[in-house]
Amino acid sequence: MATTTLKGQPFDRPILDSMLRRRMFYTPSFEIYGGTAGLYDYGPPGCALQANVVDLWRKHFVLEEDMLEVDCTALTPAEILKTSGHVDKFADWxxxxxxxxxxxxxxxxxxxxxxxxxxxxxxxxxxxxxxxxxxxxxxxxxxxxxxxxxxxxxxxxxxxxxxxxxxxxxxxxxxxxxxxxxxxxxxxxxxxxxPAAFNLMFQTTIGPSSNAPGYLRPETAQGQFLNFAKLLEFNQQQMPFASASVGKSFRNEISPRAGLLRVREFLMAEIEHYVDPEGGKKHARFHEVADVELVLLNRHTQLAGKTDVKKVAIGKAVADGTVDNETLGYFLARIHLFLKKIGVDQSKIRFRQHMANEMAHYAADCWDAELQTSYGWIECVGCADRSAYDLTVHAKKTGAPLMVRERLETPISIEEWQIDLDKKKFGPFFKKDGKTVEAAIEALSQEKREALAQELKQDGKIIIDVEGVGSGKVEVSKDLIAIEKRTRVENTREYTPNVIEPSFGIGRILYCLFEHNYWTRGGDGGDEARGVLSFPPPVAPTKVLLVPLSSHESFKPLLKYMSLKLRTLGVSSRVDDSSASIGKRYSRNDELGTPLGITIDFQSVNDKTYTLRDRDSTKQVRADEDTILAAIKSLVDGVKVWADIEKELPAFEGQETDIPVR
Amino acid sequence: MATTTLKGQPFDRPILDSMLRRRMFYTPSFEIYGGTAGLYDYGPPGCALQANVVDLWRKHFVLEEDMLEVDCTALTPAEILKTSGHVDKFADWxxxxxxxxxxxxxxxxxxxxxxxxxxxxxxxxxxxxxxxxxxxxxxxxxxxxxxxxxxxxxxxxxxxxxxxxxxxxxxxxxxxxxxxxxxxxxxxxxxxxxPAAFNLMFQTTIGPSSNAPGYLRPETAQGQFLNFAKLLEFNQQQMPFASASVGKSFRNEISPRAGLLRVREFLMAEIEHYVDPEGGKKHARFHEVADVELVLLNRHTQLAGKTDVKKVAIGKAVADGTVDNETLGYFLARIHLFLKKIGVDQSKIRFRQHMANEMAHYAADCWDAELQTSYGWIECVGCADRSAYDLTVHAKKTGAPLMVRERLETPISIEEWQIDLDKKKFGPFFKKDGKTVEAAIEALSQEKREALAQELKQDGKIIIDVEGVGSGKVEVSKDLIAIEKRTRVENTREYTPNVIEPSFGIGRILYCLFEHNYWTRGGDGGDEARGVLSFPPPVAPTKVLLVPLSSHESFKPLLKYMSLKLRTLGVSSRVDDSSASIGKRYSRNDELGTPLGITIDFQSVNDKTYTLRDRDSTKQVRADEDTILAAIKSLVDGVKVWADIEKELPAFEGQETDIPVR
Missing domain, CATH: 3.30.40.230 (Herpes Virus-1)
Incomplete structure (x- = not known):
């Protein structure tokens, strides 16, 4: 599928890729040793971009909803991943x-x-x-x-x-x-x-003896589930709530290609939102997002061999059953808004529902946010309904009470068949088999009890199956047992919460941001393309480039002063006082995605006014220090866009020799 | 060694430990499965504390000196760690x-x-x-x-x-x-x-075939070294510079005890500062820290079987040779200032120099910042001079040019013995051995050349050793060779930089922060101790607790409003509107280390004034919204301390029933 750049130009991946490596956004790990497939390092701008995306993720999800963030280990004993199903089922063919x-x-x-x-x-x-x-x-x-x-x-x-x-x-x-x-x-x-199954987890041994096998986690989720009871307690027993975690996970891909998109070690940001499975999994804030429109590709369309999508408000998609419930729908919309905020191209997002056989072993339903790239549609965020799967298997294996006990506002009356044994007679009668027979009786279902009550009334005795006692059939007469229908009042309800899990592959998102924000300007009259990465200011690795007009001594104190001013505002900046022309210096920083530039010239020395340059339009404005700093702050915080600044401040036609988009 | 709390009370570790677990600062990983020695998870407050300490670390080191941050993989092919010496030497007995x-x-x-x-x-x-x-x-x-x-x-x-x-x-x-x-x-x-050596690295296999052994990195340093050439290029060839990295490292400890202090997976923050080995490793900003006083325990004292320390200004310690050079000294002082900033008790820090056999295989000199705890003195930051060790071994192994080429301002003239061969005669004379003999001649040392020049002059021929040619002795006559002393002019200098490496164990530092900031208040007339964690506001997990006087409806809008206001200021807050008494609610948050509390009462509803409470003194002030928010911001940014606020704003004698320190 042919893709285009942000400005509709034909997209040339090798050129972008070489630019990203040259500017050290990323680099193959261990390259001087020949590299290792599926392992990449982030250089300074990649590292900063990643930190900014994670920071916005925390604000958008964790802070916004008071999620409980945890940091769990990657090393995981084998037993846990055996229970979770990963040892048996987390494999590729x-x-x-x-x-x-x-x-x-x-x-x-x-x-x-x-x-x-x-x-x-x-x-x-x-x-x-x-x-x-x-x-x-x-x-x-x-x-x-x-x-x-x-x-x-x-x-x-x-x-x-x-x-x-x-x-x-x-x-x-x-x-x-x-x-x-x-x-x-x-x-x-x-x-x-x-095809043979190949388990994707990296195996190792924990401790000095060889009998403690372990794996590197393939997802951050398990650590969150194992802490469920403590987190519920920390949250003062209030439901619903969510835990969240940002950390590295590891998958031993069979033969990773496709650069940053299929790697063996990657940063994940995962949320486990715990919700009562009864009452249709409503979400209290669903109304806030009901009008958000998403592009959906559902399961049925795919099974019919097609890939047609429809754009629909999430409120409608939940109402007509395309998306199963409000909580799932709420997070799909929130994911969409997050991707929009960090600079994903709105025309290159779709949400694709998993088909039955495609779903992970733990999932009841799953939608992927897929982003379009030159490699095709790439799964970048999964949003799965893991139902009660994980909490149930871990509770069963360990006996830990991974459940919610809820005080009922109105106690419920339950009609049920109850059994009374005459303990004084029962024990002596069955002697050593007493406990076994009693356990078999207690385990009888309500249906069976009803039938036996009838039998007891008719025959004055019942016959029940008790494995391991006599012939396996035991007779109990009515002087030992009574079965009656009675009403019991329940004041609390116990349930295992279901889990809705938005799970973000940060590295894949970063790669899509590169493709979605890349375009080129014409070269200086030549045919050399000048690359630009138009990251939104809040995610850009460096926010401001400071350039002195020349290496003249009088600019130095102002450079230092403005650096410090910006640092105090929490705005990252870099000085380029190299001898290259101003145009060249801005070009280099266009490739780094730096959205703003301040030029310090002789007028700055005299009157402390500065020009502020916009990366995307290469337009400039000029104003005094405070005004320029306020403009920068508002752009970096995402409160204003450049068009606002251009309206507010006087334009400056200056030294730069940028050539407009060809 | 008996330790005391921040307020001089006898320190009771089990009580602190149970509080830290109850408040979910940390928890043993996989506890419902019985736990795994040496693996711990951080719960919400631990996670936030860790994030704040890392954030301050970035500001104090990375931003302050424009360090180049990278994010490299933990998975590392065996070959690299073989070259670095870790496969053979990174072991405990x-x-x-x-x-x-x-x-x-x-x-x-x-x-x-x-x-x-x-x-x-x-x-x-x-x-x-x-x-x-x-x-x-x-x-x-x-x-x-x-x-x-x-x-x-x-x-x-x-x-x-x-x-x-x-x-x-x-x-x-x-x-x-x-x-x-x-x-x-x-x-x-x-x-x-x-004793037998046990290698501390976790081993695994990278990829589906079994012949690609790998390890989890035991330090983040190697990834930084391997990227040296690219980082130097990114830094536009300017020296000195530093790279930095924050990430997990892994060590398979033999039998980890001592809780958070000896763990198998841990967060490290490491700096690799590259410096020219010539010129005494000066540092341009050393004068800024020369007066900082450090408590030093040098190598000689320890070897004499003693542990006496002395407090000395780093300027003096470098001048008298106790600390080897300015760059090492600069970072020791910067480490000290960082530890002070995040709340380490100043009376519980010392810098201990490693003894010769104790040093890691790569280190030329090393000082540890040790913090005193109830477990004894704990190494929390290492500051090693790794000399040119790592860059040299990797360059040698791979042939990659891990070095700096520096243009000399004044070219240097070098006198040396140069050899000229008469190629036209030389080749035909030696035939198939020509290349071998030539290589042997080129490899001759300056000393040897000088001697041979003499021999050639005297005898008209020289005899040199050439392995594999004839008898191993080869005669070269003066019609084939000339040896002369000449002057060569060098315009560039090539050198392998030395590395000064400050390396922080974040988890150990966090544990020390717990012990150093913990103390207890008297119980409510009873003997139950009420714990307090007096973290400095900039590192505290949550900055502000919002408590309504009661569950009265009229407080709800104000709670929401103030939460939003604080979030906009970038200040983390939590609401406690539970039915517990105000005193109880504050107590709970004293244990979480929340430095400030805002009480919303009926007066707040009327006039939008609030009380602000200080965790440590339990003193309160009252003022209008803007004043209170400004006070909070200045405390959280570390610009002011509570004593300033108390002087500026009117005291409030209110509802709280805290009992003073006993």
Whole structure:
């Protein structure tokens, strides 16, 4: 799929990528050692961008709703991830090429070959082929497989339907597709081995003895669940509430490509919102977001082999059942607003519902916020309804009471069949079997009790099954037992909360921000493109560039003074007093995404006025120190935009030689 | 060693510990599964305290000096940590009890037994024994070993000298001490096995094939070093500069006890400051800190078996050579100022120099900032001079140019012996051996060249060693070679920078903050102690508690309004509108370390004035909204202290029933 830049120019990924590396937004980890697939470091601007996005995330979610933030360990004993289901089920399907030993991810393999065949078919039909840009490595391999061969119309339809639901297949189904369509590894011409499950967790050993296996967490969620009872207590027993956590998680991807989008170590920001499963999972603040419009791609559309979306207000989507409940809907809308705030292109977001087989083992429903990039639609935020799955399995395994006890405002009367045993006679009668028989009786269901009450009335005795006592059938006469229907009053209710989990992959979001905010200006009369990253000021790595007109001594005190002023305001700035031209210095900082620039010139020395430059328009205004600082603060806080400043302050036509957008 | 609280009261660790857990500052990870030694989670207040300390760290170090922050991966391929020396040398000495299989850390074992014997000796001499508080588990084991046995005076002296330099011993020496003094495991009465090295890194495998071993980083430093060349480029080739990183590191401790002080996963904040090794490692801002006084415990004192400290201005310590150079001294002082700012007790800091054998394999000199706690003196910040060690080994291994090329202002003339070969004759003469002989000649040292020049002049030929050519001796006659002394002019200088590394263990610092800021108020006439954590406002987890006088409806809008006002100011607050008494509610927040409280009463509803309460003195003032908010902001930013506020605003004698410090 061909993508475009923020200004509608054709998007050229290698150019952006080389710019991001040159400006050290990120860099492959251990590059001087040849690098390791799926591991990347953030350099100074990447690190600052990440910190700013996380900071806004905290304000938007944690502070706004008084969530309880925790910081749990990544090292996790195996037992916990066994209970949570990750040891058995957190796997991808992996094939091996029997000829060259290549390890291949099965779903990606099927996807690539079928896409290549569809492309070949289009070529054979003489249709224009839309180039889906790929990782260069991937492209090389694939090109071998692309031959202009026409397919039957029915086959084309089959392929398209398979691709629309590729995430819905398990290992056996992927194996069957490989057999059915004779999919061969282009590198060797050989069909790979049947898919085998490969667990994605990194294993290690905790402590000096070898019998304490552990894993690096694949998500931050488990640590939050294990602390549920303490967090509920900390929250003074009030429901609903949410915990939140920002931290690294680890997934041992089979063969990571696609740069920052598929990595083995990544920063996650996760929320676990605990809600009463009864009463339709309402949310008290749902009305605040009901009008927010989202682009939705639901499960049924995908299963029908299609990818049509519709734009709909979340209030309506919940009302008509597209989105299951208010709490899920509330968070989808809040996620949308967050992505908007940090600078995601509004035309490149959709929310896609998971299909049944695609969902994680713990999820009852799940919607992904997907962002469009040159790699296709990328899952950046998951919003799953994990139901009571996790709390239930951990409570069962440990006996810990991971539940809510709620005092009922109106006590409930419950009609039920109760059993009374004449303990004085019962014990001596059954002797050593007494306890076993008693336990079997206590365990009888309400239905069974009703039937037995009838039996007791008719026959004066009942016969019940008690494993391990005599023949397994035990007779109890009416002088030992009574069964009666009575009314019991409940003052409290116990329940296991359900969990709605918005889960953010910060690294993926950052990559999408790069693509969504990138564009180029014409070069200085030449053909060299000058890159710009138009990050919104609140997320930009550095907010203000300070440039003196020249290296003249008289500018130095003002540079120092303005740096300090900005630091006091909590605004990050950088000085560029290199000998490069002012235009060059601004260019460099356009690439770093610095939204504002202050030029210090001779007039500044005389009257303490400064010019303030806007990165995106390259327009400048001029005013005195206090006015300029106030303007900067309002832009960085997101209270005003440049258009407001331009209206308020006098324009300045100055030294800069920027050439407008071509 | 008996410790006291902030107010000089006897310190009771179990009481503090239970309060910290009750208020969820921290909690053992996976507690419902029985917990895992050395792993802890931070709950909401711990998490906020940690975030605030890290935030102040960034401001104090990174922003103040324009350091280049990076975020590198924890997963690290084995090759890198092999090169850095960690695979071979990053180990502790471990013994095994042959009887019960206990795994014991050798140095801690020797320390404990000798201390127990010294205590027994004191008892036998009828001296008062100063109770050194220990972890409860540890205490139980140890008590068995403590018997009141008098030792020879000479033995007492030996033991004391060994303990003063316990960190200086290697495995062999620890084994010898165990043999010599017949140290037996109190649990079994058996002497443990000789110490063996146990590597402290967690191992794993990166990727699906099993031949890519990796480790979790034991420090954040390596990622910074590997990016050195790119960071220098990012810094526009300017030296000196520093990189910085905040992130988790992992050490597989043998048998972690001592709560938050010895853990297997921990947050580190590390700085790598790159400095020219020539010119005495001066620092341009050293004069700003020269008068800062530090408490120093140097290497010589420890080796003499003593622990005497002296308080000295860092300027003097550098001048007299106690601290090696200005850059190291600058950072020691900056560390001191940081610790002071975040609330470390000034009477409980010392800087201890490492002894030769104690230093990490990479360090040329190292001073630890140690903080005094009920566990003894704890290393919280290390400040090592890693010399050029790391950059050199990685450059050597990979061939990457991890060095600085500096243009010399005045070019240097270098006199040297240069060799000219007559290439036309040389090649044909030596044929296939030509290249080998040439390489051997080029590798000749200056000294050797001078001697050979003499030989050539005398004999008309020289004889040189060339391995692998003929007999290993090769004759070169004067028609093939000339050796002359000439002057060469150098315009650039290349050097590998040295690294000064301040390295902060954030978790240890947090624990020390707990102990240093804890004290108790008398109970309500009873004997129950009421805990207070007197964190400085800038680091306190929550800054303001908002309490309505009662649950009266009229207070609700004001609560909401003031919450929003505080949030806009960037000040974190919490509302407590529970039915508990105001005193109780404040008590709870004293335990959470909340420095300020606003009471909303009926007068507030009428005239929008509020009372502001100081946690430490429980004094209150009353003023209008704007005045109160300004006071809060100035306290939270650390611009003013409570005494200032008390002078400026009218006191309020109100509802609270706090009882003063007993």
């Amino acid at each position: 992996m094939c091996k090429d029997p000829k060259n030993g290549d390890i291949i991810r099965a779903d990606h393999f099927v996807e690539e070959i079928l896409e290549a065949r569809l492309k070949g078919d289009k070529e054979a039909r003489g249709l224009k082929v839309e180039e889906k840009e790929e990782d260069p490595k991937k492209k090389k391999k694939k090109s071998k497989a692309t031959e202009a061969i026409k397919l039957d119309d029915a086959v084309v339809k089959e392929y398209e339907e398979i691709l629309a639901q590729i995430d819905n297949y398990g290992g056996e189904e992927l194996g069957a597709l490989i057999k059915k369509y004779e999919l061969k590894n282009p590198a060797t011409g050989v069909e790979p081995s049947p | 471990m013994c095994k009890d042959p009887k019960n299989g206990d795994i014991i850390r050798a140095d801690h074992f020797v320390e404990e037994i000798l201390e127990a014997r010294l205590k027994g000796d004191k008892e036998a001499r009828g001296l008062k024994v100063e109770e050194k508080e220990e972890d409860p588990k540890k205490k139980k084991k140890k008590s068995k070993a403590t018997e009141a046995i008098k030792l020879d005076d000479a033995v007492v002296k030996e033991y004391e000298e060994i303990l003063a330099q316990i960190d200086n011993y290697g495995g062999e020496e620890l084994g010898a001490l165990i043999k010599k003094y017949e140290l037996k495991n109190p649990a079994t009465g058996v002497e443990p096995s000789p």
